[in-house]
């Protein structure tokens with residue numbers, strides 16, 4: 715489902731943000747991406763979600779050769795992929811409902827379908843009562859849940875989530891993990907970057923660990 719072969723990424727200067735990254739994730743797997751700050755986790759996710767291109771190497775997701783996508787093909791590809799950004803990227807001047815509805819509006823779904831689907835998804839995340847609120851008037855944890863709702867609303871075949879529990883207390887973090895597991899159980903491949911050693915120890919998922927842009931180990 716996701717295959718990275720000989721991925722290198724260099725920004726400016728001689729150091730590699732990613733160096734010879736190779737791994738494969740099967741359809742329906744749940745995998746943690748771990749490693750210290752600056753290791754290259756967000757950079758790696760950008761390669762998979764087509765927000766940036768590798769300097770060299772191949773990224774295959776399903777039938778897509780991601781690094782070869784033309785600019786005009788990228789919006790179509792992104793409709794198949796769910797992304798929870800580390801900094802949420804919620805639209806300030808739109809309500810929670812409107813933020814979450816966006817992928818469905820872009821896809822051209824009917825108003826009735828959108829209404830039901832968005833409210834069901836907000837309910838799944840426990841924030842349906844805030845649907846008319848604007849992002850700056852809700853807590854960090856609630857914003858995080860809106861970002862997850864928006865990432866899963868269009869039933870993507872892969873979900874990549876960059877520190878989706880970063881701002882949550884342990885109880886909420888576990889609730890989010892259970893939601894991500896539920897999404898995975900429905901057939902979505904889930905790839906989660908996290909620093910949270912409690913979650914890593916508790917949930918015993920396969921782990922890909924990177925340090926300074928290189929894979930340190932994969933487990934099991």
Ligand SMILES: Nc1ncnc2c1ncn2[C@@H]1O[C@H](COP(=O)(O)OP(=O)(O)OP(=O)(O)O)[C@@H](O)[C@H]1O
Nearest residue numbers: 725726731749750751752753754755756757758800
């Ligand atoms: N747009 C950019 N331009 C230049 N360097 C960058 C850019 N984005 C990331 N880097 C560098 O690439 C390296 C990896 O950064 P990245 O954001 O992928 O780390 P990370 O593992 O996600 O860290 P964190 O846990 O803090 O989110 C860092 O050294 C960072 O400074």
Ligand SMILES: [Mg+2]
Nearest residue numbers: 755756800876
């Ligand atoms: Mg990051």
